[in-house]
Amino acid sequence: MRLEDFIKLRDYVYRKSGVWFGEKKLYYVEKRVEARMRATGHDDFRTYFAWMRFDTSGREFQELMNALTVNETYFFREYHQRKCFAEEVIPEISVGQNSSAPRRVRVWSAGCSTGEEAYTLAIILQEMTAGLPDGPVHWEVHATDINTEVLERAREGTYGPREVPEEYLNKYFRRSGDDFEVVPELRRQVRFYHLNLLDRDGMRSMRDFDAIFCRNVLIYFDDASRREAALYFYDALRPGGFIFLGHLESMSRIAPIFKLRRFRDAIIYQK
Amino acid sequence: MSTLREHPEEGERYRAALDLSRYPEDGVVNCLVERLTREPSRAVQEAIISSLIAIGTETVAARCAELLRSRDAYVRNAAVEVLQVLEDKSLGTVRRLLDDEDPDVRILAVNVLGELRCKEAVELLRQVVASDPEINVVAAVEFLGEMGLRREDRETIRAAVERFADPYLTFAAETALKKMRAT
Numbered sequence: 001m002r003l004e005d006f007i008k009l010r011d012y013v014y015r016k017s018g019v020w021f022g023e024k025k026l027y028y029v030e031k032r033v034e035a036r037m038r039a040t041g042h043d044d045f046r047t048y049f050a051w052m053r054f055d056t057s058g059r060e061f062q063e064l065m066n067a068l069t070v071n072e073t074y075f076f077r078e079y080h081q082r083k084c085f086a087e088e089v090i091p092e093i094s095v096g097q098n099s100s101a102p103r104r105v106r107v108w109s110a111g112c113s114t115g116e117e118a119y120t121l122a123i124i125l126q127e128m129t130a131g132l133p134d135g136p137v138h139w140e141v142h143a144t145d146i147n148t149e150v151l152e153r154a155r156e157g158t159y160g161p162r163e164v165p166e167e168y169l170n171k172y173f174r175r176s177g178d179d180f181e182v183v184p185e186l187r188r189q190v191r192f193y194h195l196n197l198l199d200r201d202g203m204r205s206m207r208d209f210d211a212i213f214c215r216n217v218l219i220y221f222d223d224a225s226r227r228e229a230a231l232y233f234y235d236a237l238r239p240g241g242f243i244f245l246g247h248l249e250s251m252s253r254i255a256p257i258f259k260l261r262r263f264r265d266a267i268i269y270q271k
Numbered sequence: 272m273s274t275l276r277e278h279p280e281e282g283e284r285y286r287a288a289l290d291l292s293r294y295p296e297d298g299v300v301n302c303l304v305e306r307l308t309r310e311p312s313r314a315v316q317e318a319i320i321s322s323l324i325a326i327g328t329e330t331v332a333a334r335c336a337e338l339l340r341s342r343d344a345y346v347r348n349a350a351v352e353v354l355q356v357l358e359d360k361s362l363g364t365v366r367r368l369l370d371d372e373d374p375d376v377r378i379l380a381v382n383v384l385g386e387l388r389c390k391e392a393v394e395l396l397r398q399v400v401a402s403d404p405e406i407n408v409v410a411a412v413e414f415l416g417e418m419g420l421r422r423e424d425r426e427t428i429r430a431a432v433e434r435f436a437d438p439y440l441t442f443a444a445e446t447a448l449k450k451m452r453a454t
Contacts, residue, residue: 008450050420054388224324224356231321234314257314
């Protein structure tokens with residue numbers, strides 16, 4: 001892939017999705033673009049790009065994005081963001097509450113897939129809120145996805161031994177045959193349910209969250225849908241609530257209503 | 272509509288703005304556009320934009336075209352964004368804007384064209400690069416670099432460079448021509 005072709009594609013992808021690929025990613029992008037060219041019957045980049053660029057359905061752009069941003073989900077993914085959530089955001093959320101009422105932290109994993117992120121958040125919340133000097137904090141994790149099959153898997157809470165982080169293995173998992181199952185005490189505080197992020201009524205029912213994790217989901221939406229989902233998220237957050245996106249994503253390009261908060265370990269968007 | 276216009280709480284106006292997306296009547300469009308220019312809350316403004324996009328009629332395109340003359344940069348950019356998303360519904364409006372006597376309006380119209388996915392947009396961009404008297408053709412050159420596929424597009428860009436002795440246009444044209452080289 002020539003550098004000029006890479007730049008042309010890179011600039012277009014950035015403008016449409018906010019996802020940026022530096023020149024070091026040329027090989028990575030090249031392989032995936034070549035795969036899309038083969039899949040769509042195009043012999044050269046020029047005709048492929050023109051075809052994709054003028055495709056009014058937007059389908060090929062979505063396929064290209066799927067190929068460029070293949071997502072794996074696993075426990076404690078994006079360590080720095082998790083660390084920020086644990087050590088900086090949770091204390092801020094907990095301390096800021098009305099001291100006369102029981103403290104409560106509500107977190108939403110939007111696009112939870114097979115549950116690794118939701119259980120990761122639950123472990124973090126359990127670890128960081130246990131034994132706080134000012135009394136107990138009740139926490140809950142809501143985890144939603146549009147795909148009912150992954151939700152089933154998430155509810156089972158069973159994972160292979162290599163998927164589970166060793167330091168939490170004994171505390172939060174129990175053996176289930178060759179696999180490990182999330183312990184019931186933790187699973188009880190994570191609720192999995194079906195939700196389409198563009199379903200108005202469903203999204204309106206999501207209220208009063210302190211933090212939303214929606215990582216590498218919005219990049220697959222078209223411009224109008226991405227903005228619509230972001231506006232629903234805004235409404236779902238309490239004032240001062242946080243939204244965590246994937247490290248390649250930018251909320252500022254979607255809807256400029258969140259402010260950017262710079263923490264020690266990460267930059268997060270806040271209502 | 273009265274909630275959007277009058278409710279003292281931002282949250283209520285916000286939800287009202289989103290709810291209005293279900294009503295594609297001209298009166299609703301007029302209410303949304305009018306409120307976009309006066310609303311003090313950015314969040315509510317964003318909700319209004321979302322609803323205008325969802326309604327997506329030619330009335331929305333026409334009203335947004337008027338907003339391109341706003342003194343408020345946010346409102347102008349919002350109008351551009353709506354017109355971009357409306358695709359072919361905004362094409363007729365944008366075509367007329369390319370003849371506007373105000374060069375700032377023509378620049379914004381070019382920014383809309385640069386995001387459209389129809390081949391006619393390329394033809395219109397080519398015409399702008401070939402004939403617009405103002406340096407705002409620069410914006411069109413950049414888009415032509417991405418969308419232009421024909422030899423005529425390269426020739427049009429080179430002719431624009433000769434028409435204007437401007438270093439920035441020369442730089443933009445070189446970038447555009449590189450992107451247009453056949454592979």
